[in-house]
Amino acid sequence: MKIVIPGGSGQVGTILARSFQRTGDDVVVLSRSPQAVPWRIVPWDGKTVGAWAAEIDGADVVVNLAGRSVNCRYNAKNRAEILNSRVDSTLAVGAAIAASPHPPRIWLQASTATIYSHRYDASNDERCGAIGGGESNAPDSWRFSIEVARKWEAAAGVVELPSTRQVLLRSAVVMSPDPGGIFSIFRGLVRLGLGGTVGDGRQFMSWIHHEDFVRALRWLIEHDEIAGVVNVAAPAPVPQAEFMRTLRHAAGRPFGLSATSWMMEIAALVYGTESELMLKSRRVVPTRLVESGFTFNFPTWPEAAAALVRRPQVAASFAR
Numbered sequence: 001m002k003i004v005i006p007g008g009s010g011q012v013g014t015i016l017a018r019s020f021q022r023t024g025d026d027v028v029v030l031s032r033s034p035q036a037v038p039w040r041i042v043p044w045d046g047k048t049v050g051a052w053a054a055e056i057d058g059a060d061v062v063v064n065l066a067g068r069s070v071n072c073r074y075n076a077k078n079r080a081e082i083l084n085s086r087v088d089s090t091l092a093v094g095a096a097i098a099a100s101p102h103p104p105r106i107w108l109q110a111s112t113a114t115i116y117s118h119r120y121d122a123s124n125d126e127r128c129g130a131i132g133g134g135e136s137n138a139p140d141s142w143r144f145s146i147e148v149a150r151k152w153e154a155a156a157g158v159v160e161l162p163s164t165r166q167v168l169l170r171s172a173v174v175m176s177p178d179p180g181g182i183f184s185i186f187r188g189l190v191r192l193g194l195g196g197t198v199g200d201g202r203q204f205m206s207w208i209h210h211e212d213f214v215r216a217l218r219w220l221i222e223h224d225e226i227a228g229v230v231n232v233a234a235p236a237p238v239p240q241a242e243f244m245r246t247l248r249h250a251a252g253r254p255f256g257l258s259a260t261s262w263m264m265e266i267a268a269l270v271y272g273t274e275s276e277l278m279l280k281s282r283r284v285v286p287t288r289l290v291e292s293g294f295t296f297n298f299p300t301w302p303e304a305a306a307a308l309v310r311r312p313q314v315a316a317s318f319a320r
């Protein structure tokens with residue numbers, strides 16, 4: 001099977017490429033920078049159709065993960081780059097597929113679980129989940145993230161692709177021991193004694209173990225009856241206080257300093273990021289995956305956290 005991964009040079013793309021390459025698939029990553037990896041890297045600019053489109057013609061699967069990192073302050077320049085990098089790359093991939101004499105049979109298009117509203121009272125699934133942006137207590141940065149998600153998904157629907165099944169991946173945070181990922185940040189906080197409750201600790205954390213993320217994408221590739229929006233998240237989101245308490249237990253660290261919401265805002269400013277990841281309640285569940293028969297190897301956070309803590313980090317050269 002040939003799989004093309006636009007924007008696959010980040011952590012999630014590397015996890016996918018590594019898995020598919022190990023099972024003997026032909027993996028091609030479209031990237032703006034060369035890398036020393038065991039799969040092919042083909043250059044692209046992430047916004048215009050070029051020579052790279054020849055890789056999509058005849059491919060079996062396209063997984064578009066392209067988009068500027070959101071680990072930054074949401075100033076005007078960064079906002080424009082975050083939005084444009086997602087919309088432009090998605091439009092380019094769609095145009096390349098539409099022009100292919102032999103288009104791929106499935107296009108897996110990245111989106112984000114951040115599109116759902118900040119809520120405690122109920123879970124957000126694909127059928128009845130509340131799309132965010134209208135909450136009276138939502139900061140401007142949260143509304144921006146939802147605007148990006150909406151426009152990102154809309155860009156995937158601009159062209160009609162009668163021969164290509166499309167799935168929009170509303171993914172939760174992928175937890176992996178690879179260096180530089182979100183789990184390594186959480187683990188680092190725990191090691192420093194800082195992994196306590198943030199805010200009131202009631203906000204839900206949605207997540208997925210990296211092995212289940214790869215397995216879920218393989219499942220979607222294999223099941224032709226699944227199209228449209230799919231939540232890619234573990235079935236058991238947990239409140240932030242419980243999430244960090246469980247991680248501390250797995251890491252053998254019984255204590256973690258807590259932080260109020262205003263302290264988190266200051267910390268985010270100091271580290272050049274936004275507080276949304278820790279303060280917004282993401283209570284997302286994978287109804288469509290579960291109903292289709294998919295089973296998780298790590299359905300709950302205690303077992304996932306224990307496995308992640310035990311596993312050594314992957315070599316840095318594979319994580320770029």
